[in-house]
Amino acid sequence: MEVGIVGLPNVGKSTTFNVLTRAGGAEVANYEFCTIEPNVGVVAVPDSRLDFLFSVYNNGSTKYTPAPMKFVDIAGLVAGASKGEGLGNKFLSHIRQVDAIAHVVRAFTDPNVARSKGKVDPIGDIEIIETELMLADLEAASKAAEKIEKQAKSGDKEQVKRHGALLKVKACIEAGRPAAAAGLSEDEKKLVREHSFISMKPVLYVFNTDEDKISDFERHFPGLIDFIKERKGRHVVISAKIETEMLELAEAERAAFIQELGFDYRGFDEFIKGAYDLLDLITFFTAGEKEVRAWPIPAGTKAEDAAERIHSDIKRGFIRAEVMKFGDFERLGTELKVKEAGLMKGEGRDYVMQDGDVVYFRFNV
8 A cells, every 4th residue: 555745846755755765766856846757665664562572572583574654755746737737647647546645745944945935834735735636536526427427317326326426526526625525435435436536535744844843833833733623634743854864873873863852753753653544554463583573454354364464375274363462462571471361362264353463373284
């Protein structure tokens, strides 16, 4: 599953991507459309639970494997993108392909930023992007509804439902709200999924701000958080500048750097975790002296399908899942003590996995 990093030009998207991936693979420059083809990088999801498991099982050669997540650095959009401005059609197609959106918003001051509008205006910038995404969706919904209208009128039941769902999306956008607010049922969402409506994707607003504004961000931008809450949105506050400065530092040096800042800065960790939550993923763990590993799965996944994430043979020969709750493991300290307390449970193939399950799968070869 992929999270697309989007925003206006020169808001720090590619810098953010470079720091996230620690790869430096995305070009960073102060001109519009620096990024044309999307850059893709895989990021490790920070998880203190995995750290704890590693501290218990590590024998000096134990492998540590965090959950991975894919980020896509998509070129900056501009006003008029839905009509093709700034290669907009191409960039919009890239956004349609991702599962969720991290919307990077400029909340920093920099007189050197090449922007026609020098004013720092996060709400205005958000509205520009949202308008373009909704206009693109409006055109797609209108064309799709028109295309199947005859079939719907002929009485094709599925097309009647699909046509109705498309009209709901169209009406919602015409009323100035994103497709996500159309109130579609789960069945209706499935019927329109092929159209990949951009404004139906979950969004994390990522405010890229100055170092001296992070600790009291709301004071510097009054009304901004309320604006996000009205949209029932999620947000994080980062500083790409701070992250760039810390990029080459060792762990101890990073800790000292953050201490010098005078506040507990966890920007990019919160960014990654926030994006992970957008995808409606949970994490289960496998742990032993060979490896401790975090496995991302969709919420609601059954045990046999979680087993298949490790290897198809495990699902095929599934016997049972031996499950410990991470909270029990952390409290008692060892696998043996969890077993002695009767808190390791044997679960069948239809068991619905829970976030934080520590699992050993029994199976026939």
